[in-house]
Amino acid sequence: MSEDIDVELEQEVAVFYQSFGINQGPGDIQYRLILKVLENKDPGITEFSDIRKYTDQFADRGSIGSKMKTVFQLEGLVKKVKRGGYVITNKGLMAASFLKNTTTFYKKTKKMGEIIERMP
Amino acid sequence: MMESGLLLNITICFAITLSSFAFAWVLARSEPEHGEKSKPALWALVIFWTLVGFTYLPTTIRMIAAYTQNYGLDLLMYNLAAIPFAFVSVPLVYFIIYVIVGDKKVSGYVSFVFMIFGAAYLTFLYSNGVNSTVTEWASLFSVNSDIAINIYLMGLFIVPTAMILGLLLIILLQRVPKRLRYRTTLPLVAISFVFDFMLTDMITNIDIMQVFARLFVLIGTVQAFLAYFPPLTLQEKLGIQEYQYDFYEEDDETESDNHIGDDSDV
DSSP: OOSOOOHHHHHHHHHHHHTTTOOSGGGOHHHHHHHHHHHHHTTSOEEHHHHHHHHTTTSOHHHHHHHIIIIIITTTSEEEEETTEEEEOHHHHHHHHHHHHHHHHHHHHHHHHHHHHHOO | OTTHHHHHHHHHHHHHHHHHHHHHHHHHHTGGGSOTTTHHHHHHHHHHHHHHHHHHHHHHHHHHHHHTTOHHHHHHHHHHHHHHHHTTHHHHHHHHHHHHHOOHHHHHHHHHHHHHHHHHHHHHHHHHOEEEEEOSSOEEEEEOOHHHHHHIIIIIIIHHHHHHHHHHHHHHTSOOOHHHHHHHHHHHHHHHHHHHHHHHHHHOOOHHHHHHHHHHHHHHHHHHHHHHSOOHHHHHHHTOOOOOOOOOOSOHHHHHHHHHHHHHHO
């Protein structure tokens, strides 16, 4: 695993995007965590249990499974290579890079908002 | 009259004194409108403008003394004005560090360093004395201590000015609403205006330059005032006016249904 996932930060960012009316993708904590785990495991195989380690506090097994199927597999972000085993695709990596940008945008906006809040 | 220039000088100094005190007072009075987080920065600004006022109050008296050829009072008031002037960067540094970092302790420590700079400047200034000349336009003092001038340039002015420019750049590079940008950048521009022309005022050896520097300090003060309380015409010109819109409670769907009805009638 290349880097640890800051679940709390991801949650914060997701809530931030939800407040914009974006409930899918960047505004969805499950989507964020799944994509992060997949990216970290690249180029290896991501086990379903790797994902559940992070998502168990937010969602049950079933909803993660269906998200994998209806979003990630359907859109070609991952390739299922075995039972409960996925590999992220190039498109998936692109999505992961976009997700990183959303985190950066959140951090920048938050920082700027705080600076302006402190300006009398 | 030979010294009519001095009269202009007196007027400008007095105007700076009045407007900076008035601005500090108005800012202090607007305290309840500010959020808990911006209050430390607000008080730093109030102290800053008060110090500007306290620098130019003795300076006004000094110019009157020069005009009436009372040189003893002139020197006394110069020494008095040097005290608030030496510490003018302290609240400013506190303000900038607080706005950027958001930590009262850190900004307190950093501004304490500038307090030491200010004290050092005063020590060297008082121990080495000054030379005075009175001209048609101004009463000038040249500081004998080179160390004092260096401290004052490096510590008291260049660093805080760089900090202001840094903060200005941070805000300008962001995509923030126009109104917010006006509210945040104009006070900073005004402060750096006042701050830097105060430096020019104190350090110059040319009488006319002193008058102009003071004129720009006055302009800066007015600018700061406009930043916080922009008149309506200026707001309209800049497109930053704030309209008071009320909430509209009714659902849009019922309304759009009516429109469809209207269309079918036509």
